[in-house]
Amino acid sequence: MRVAAVGALVLVGAAPVERVIVVGRPVATTINGVAGTLLVDPGAPSMPIVSRAYADRLALKPGMFTIRWLIGPVVLPVTTAVERINLGRGEQKRRIGWVERPYRDDVDGAVGPGGLPDNVVRFTLRAPQAGERTVTLPMLDAGGLLGGSVGLFARIDVEGEPVRIRFDLNQPHTLTNAGMALTLARVHAGTLAEARRSVPIVFGVVRPVRTMTLARPLAVGPLSITRLDVRTGDFGNADGIASTTAAADPDEIVVEAKGKRDRSRDRITLGSDALARCSAIVFDKPAKQVRLTCA
Template identity: 35%
Template sequence: MRAFGMVVLLSVACSSAVLAKPGPQLPEELVLSGDNIIDVTINGEALRLEVRPEAADAPTLNPEAAVRLGLKPGMLAFRSMVGSERVNGNSAIHKVDYGAGEKNQRIFWADRASSSLADGTISPASLPYKRIKFLLGNPSPTEKNYQLALDNFGFLGRLGVGTTIDLEGEKLRFQFSLQRNETLASAPTGNWLAQKRDGKFTGEPKQTLIYYGITRPTRAMTLSKPVPLGPAQLTNVDVRYSDYGDASGIAAEGGDGADSDEIVVVGKKDKKVDLRIVAGRRFLQGCSALVYDMQQRMITLRCEAR
């Protein structure tokens, strides 16, 4: 994805929940652990999907699964950019059964795999449950609940769900990832963190897996002014420094006397950018559960106070 975005070529609704035939009633809460994989059927074919908190709203299948199901493109196509790598995809409405009878739902698939563990990925927002609970560790008698407002990101929620905080006069969007340890930000977000939260590069360049099996160069940044989020203060983030909004070149500005770890922002202020951070497992250490309540529009973190 370009930074964390997606360009939709045709705009139609991502999914519809028209019930085709009745089935058993599902529990109100789905509890997940381990690899967070669920069993579903699409057009009568059994599949396994990886539930990801940061996934795009509509189920996204690996190309092999789409071929196995014989899926044909419908009216909506999409294109994602992961750095300079282009990912092309298609979609169509098909019959999906999560265990309570079939319903019509829009399914996406791309020319690269969205999951290395299952036949594809799915967001908590796409599932027919009131609450989705991810078990992260053993509960503690002294842990507390930390609640964050749940937001849908992108047109019709196409970019998934997370939470938004107001900081320094801007909207900073957060999502959580259980597939990575590090916390990840785009180059424009890294520039903003350097300006507003006194962020400095404190790590050497490295390659980090982003999405669709594509890696991009990142550098660790330390914030002198932490960002408050739920139970903790965010002090460290990996910045994708060579995507659009190049932070590596900015870091070199200032001449021989400049601190090489300091990002110095120069030039006029650009138009507003999508400020988004994906917080990984390391940020969630000390938390026993991550709960998405789709009806109450709330994300709950059950964690030790830090």
């Protein structure tokens, strides 16, 4: 099956050149001259990640660095090497990674907006609707030595601390880790449902979650979040958060955290439930801004 590159250049006045990506459609690419398809995904890493099958077709040889991708307690080794890659703007030498599990079964890999050479990347989610507004949020990478490879995030502040917001249309429900859930329970009167279920996170890794309800909504740009799934055992422990079946006043929730947590790991991933109201996500790298247009 031939897959055409999905992308366009839009030039408006003196504004930076903007590349338009239709969410969910693969983009034709080549690595070392060998054709493949990558998903340009707002939640994907900035370092292109390809499947083991594509790496084998390319006969890639491991470089000096192997990265450990932590998905809660699950460690996913990412083998890396510097190769020639063309993402539709000419061939460049870039570090790429490959893993044993596919990002998605119908593509050879994925890359986030930070991995494209374009200064401004616009993801179109659906047609614009009446009554939409655009809110600008600061843009961050993941921080740390390899933060630029992990991906790009929007930033909000909760209790004066930065919280990274990821966008993932592959997730049906908005999601957070246990450490962030502790803060949401305290600041936004969050309570957890008793029922537990398992959901896929990325690369086929499945983690247990419980649903949290916020009595005081969390604002993320134009969006108001009142429900989200919590990975209760990932980067913290959320077992001390009150249950939604408890009779206690939600303003009097007692949260018991186990051990010292690293707040730099706090993340909220907006899933398709929240993003269904949005028509576009724009990553403006020179301005270090994320612009979210939603009804």
